Amino acid sequence: MRMFYQQFLSFFLIIAITLLILGVTFLGLSRSMFYQDTWDLLEDYAYVVRTQAIDVKKSNGTTKIVVDKKRLNIVEEMLSSRHIKIRIYTGKDKILYPSKSKQIINKKRWNELKAGQSIRVKSNSQRFRFKAVDSPKETTSIYVPYLDINGKLLAVVSVGTVMDNIEDNLTDIKRNLLYSFFTAVVLGTIASFILTRYFTNRITRLQKATRQVADGDFDVHITTGHRDELDDLAEDFNLMIEALKESRIEFDRQEERRRNFMTNAAHEMRTPLTTIKGILEGMAYGLFEDEAECKESIDLMRKETSRLIRLVNDNLDYEKSQAGELVLQKENLDASSIIRDVLRQMNDMAQKEGDRFENKLPPVLGVYADHDRFIQIITNIIKNAIQFTDNGVITIRGKKAGNNTIIQISDTGIGMTESQMAKIWDRYYKADQSRKVAKFGESGIGLSIVYQLLKLHKADVNVSSEPGVGTTFTLTFKGQE
Ligand SMILES: Nc1ncnc2c1ncn2[C@@H]1O[C@H](COP(=O)(O)OP(=O)(O)OP(=O)(O)O)[C@@H](O)[C@H]1O
Ligand SMILES: [Mg+2]
Structure with a gap:
């Protein structure tokens, strides 16, 4: 019924x-x-x-x-x-x-x-x-x-x-009672009809809104008077629509980024793959006659494959940390010696950009972190600093604040605007989309992994930057509890 x-x-x-x-x-x-x-x-x-x-x-x-x-x-x-x-x-x-x-x-x-x-x-x-x-x-x-x-x-x-x-x-009384009974029944019928209509109308309104949402239209809002349970239900319905709308926007955003990444990744992969294919074809037709030329081509192929592997690994890392599959093995480390090693390894890269490192770390600086992931975090930030600084200085500072360890990496590079800064942790985000020449990767994934790793470490990060002046990343690692 x-x-x-x-x-x-x-x-x-x-x-x-x-x-x-x-x-x-x-x-x-x-x-x-x-x-x-x-x-x-x-x-x-x-x-x-x-x-x-x-x-x-x-x-x-x-x-x-x-x-x-x-x-x-x-x-x-x-x-x-x-x-x-x-x-x-x-x-x-x-x-x-x-x-x-x-x-x-x-x-x-x-x-x-x-x-x-x-x-x-x-x-x-x-x-x-x-x-x-x-x-x-x-x-x-x-x-x-x-x-x-x-x-x-x-x-x-x-x-x-x-x-x-x-x-x-x-x-007489019976007759009067009968009359009043019928009058009351008629009036009661009218009243109950109106009341019932009022209730069912409200339910129909909810039903219509639900159908609208089912058809993919999220621009629905039911006005409520906070009177009864039906209004509460409508209120909950509105909240649900808001949540659905937000997740839909988030989904669209993710989808948009994924599409962007696919385009970027395809673009980035095409260049090294074309280079490798060219070299391989040259080799097949015996185009490289002298040994030096041959060695140079093989070196180029190795570099290009490393770039491809890095792209794939970075993405795998990101997905793993998102899925909670990345487990840290935290220990007490000496951040100063680790960072010194990283700087040594990246010195060549920095010199190519005309950049100079300034190491202002204390001789020993304790930090409670996962060894490999700590290196990954520091490397990514320093690599970015080199990448976005030409002929500048990259300064690394560090100190203890109670149980915490604070590490600061500053550069005198191109800097970022407020709106760019807000998005740097997003996957596939690159402030300058037109920068097609990939010096050190540039797939826009580095900082998103850094962010996930810092989150796993329960470490805080703060970025300050000014376009044309430089950027500073401040990391605060918590000590062992
Ligand atoms: N030190 C910095 N100075 C200026 N801009 C920066 C700096 N670090 C990061 N950014 C901006 O943040 C963006 C995202 O950085 P991220 O490391 O995630 O990606 P990427 O360096 O472009 O690519 P990838 O690290 O995956 O090779 C960069 O493209 C850049 O626009
Ligand atoms: Mg980077």
Whole structure:
């Protein structure tokens, strides 16, 4: 069943059941109040009859009940408009008044009356109406015992109303109740229809938005009033869309970078591969005659293959660290001696660029790091410094700050703008995309690996740079805990 009908039905049922219960309760209450009032009235009449029309005469030790029929007639006359019937019994089948009546009192009732209890009887005409004639017709009446001072039953006064039945008096109430029931049902139906529509509309709105998102449109926002759980759901939905949108943007960004890298990598690989192919073909056709030329070509091929291997390795390293597969083996090292070795190895490279190293490290500088990865970090940063500095100075400083080790690598190179600096840790990012001539790789992956490695070391990094002035990388390694 659709939600609309479910909701509608439940609202409707609640209204109908509530009204029914209220109606039945009210009717029952009115009925018993009616009976109570009638009995109270009849009791008053019975009292009047007993005091005004019944006399007890004693002669020769016997007690005789005398009824003043004239008075009784007057009383009955007076109450005729109220359809009051009076009977006076001296025995359960002995009727003193009216003389023609044959109505008798059953044994059970007579015993109760003997015990001094009044009896109240409800009209059973309703049952007669439905033809369930299982007992004689009774009017709503009251039987009041008349006892002497010894508690002996002298007579019973019965006053009944043949105002046919109280049910008739209740008919009006029933009719009014029925009218109000139908009015309430109609109004309730309208109200529940509006309420249900309101709820289902809100749900439909959510459903529409979900479909829109499923179709790839993330520009959805549901306005909410923070009123109920549905609003909370809509709020969560908005948050989910925001998250999806962000991951979609991130995905697109990654995809864009991956595409850029593929283009760059293909471009970079093509040059060495073409060179290698050219040399190999030359060799095949015996173009290199003298040995020196041959050696030079083989050297070139070796260099080009190293470049290709480095490109592949760098990417593998990056993927490994991203996947959490790179495990560090940290130990206490002497950063000064390691960096000295790195500088020695890179001296040639620096000289080619007209750069000079200035080593301001203390003789010994303890650092807690993975040996090979520490070298990788330092090498990458120094290589960049050489790459982006022509005829300048590259200064390396280092010091201890408490348990931490701070290493600073500064150059007097081309520097970077703020926006360039913000992106240097991204994979495949190169500030100058047009720099096609690859001096030392230039695939834009070096710093992204440095960043991953520093993260694994839980080390901090800070970069300050000014275009045309130079760049400084400050690394802070934490000591052993
Ligand atoms: N010392 C520096 N001075 C100026 N720019 C720098 C410096 N270090 C890095 N950059 C900028 O950050 C970019 C990213 O550096 P990264 O080391 O990741 O890539 P790359 O050096 O271009 O290529 P790769 O290191 O993979 O061979 C560089 O292309 C450059 O634009
Ligand atoms: Mg680099």
